[in-house]
Amino acid sequence: MGAVPASAPGGTAPLSIVARVHAMPPEHNAGAEHMLVSMLRPLVERGHDVTVWLSRYGKVSKVYEYQGIRVMPLEARLDFPTAVRKADVLISHLECVPSTSSLARGYGKPVVVVCHNTHRPTFRDMAAGGTALAVYNSQWMRREAELFFAEYPKAVRPAGELIVRPPVFASEYATRPGKAITLVNCNPEKGGKVLDALARRMPEQQFLAVKGAYGEQILPDLPNVEVLDHVRGEDMREQVYARTKVLLMPSSYESWGRAGVEALASGIPVVAHPTPGLCESLGEAGVFVDRNDVPGYEAVLRKLLTPAEYRLASKRAKARSAELDPTAELAAWCNAVEALT
Structure with missing residues (x-):
């Protein structure tokens, strides 16, 4: 890719970054998954340890690598809670946000929620509490999030927000x-x-x-x-x-x-x-x-x-x-x- 420096600025120590999602390429190829891959690649290039843990059963039973990212299939029967306990940052999207956010709160870990659509469950799950960083894929989605918070004033705003348009190289x-x-x-x-x-x-x-x-x-x-x-x-x-x-x-x-x-x-x-x-x-x-x-x-x-x-x-x-x-x-x-x- 070559768009991001291989070392983090300021001498940042390598982080353990754990993402929890339902599926990944090459078995599952949808826009949300390829957006996530494009966002994880520069973190790998900066020297961080990035692993993706799948929550659904698929066709792959062994740990594999996809574009430099280590993927842990559910069939591998590895210990996800231990990975969470050792992680520095958690990332999730779509259906895995509630369970990942719950584990993040339990272990005191910051969680990043990547929002791929403007459907109410997306904002509801992100605003359930404890989201350290919400990532919106467009200005339009960011505006829709503001409307959600105006409609539900008791919803917990994320500590930070960022717009990352689905990266296409x-x-x-x-x-x-x-x-x-x-x-x-x-x-x-x-x-x-x-x-x-x-x-x-x-x-x-x-x-x-x-x-x-x-x-x-x-x-x-x-x-x-x-x-x-x-x-x-x-x-x-x-x-x-x-x-x-x-x-x-x-x-x-x-x-x-x-x-x-x-x-x-x-x-x-x-x-x-x-x-x-x-x-x-x-x-x-x-x-x-x-x-x-x-x-x-x-x-x-x-x-x-x-x-x-x-x-x-x-x-x-x-x-x-x-x-x-x-x-x-x-x-x-x-x-x-x-x-x-």
Whole structure:
């Protein structure tokens, strides 16, 4: 990665950092997990000991390493409470926040909660008490958190707050765009029905349907639609973006939209439903159409696929990718974690 110094500033002693989450790549490849990986990597590069303990059973039974991070499967039957007792800092997200926060309080450890969405359980769990640092993935989420605290004045605010937009290292995703119109994760909420409708309206155009990590998948059985099985994060550049000309994101909800930012690295235009998260992440590079307006999507795509329009949209995509360089935010993140001890 090379974005963060390999040694902590000020001679900070190496910390024992323990993360508790339900799943991890390469077995589970969703945006939340890849955001966490991108945040843990610079901590490893600074010399800290980082381990991720899984809370669900999966297919892997032995301890493994993923991008420099040691992962402890539940099947390994290792002693998680002892790891907590010896840890300097705990990190958690999603369903593991209540149990991890409870252990943190019991052992007197600072806990970092990474918030990936604006759903009430996310804020409720973070505000149950004892959160040393809350990490929000967007300005929009930070504002939603303020509304939550205004609505529930008895909720306990975290001791510290930080915004870390899901880090995407452009060099790891940049490639030459392909020819297909692509949807990543074809469940109804992400826009599976929109892809199906567009493929039927544009039979001359190639489409790529990539199976997602979760949800019922709507996979059109059409001659102009190629279906890809679930793709690991490290394979997205070659298997997906190198074959993609335009990325679709007609999602009913996105707190940020990591796949869109990954596509921007290659100058791939993104046509999306205007959720607050996607409007923030894509900025002026995004092309926004209501997900219920399939004719509108078709009209935008036909215009976007003309050479002149595509060149302009691709230029805007690359410019937005450069604006989202994660170097400064990751340095601030590492400093914030180190300051907890």
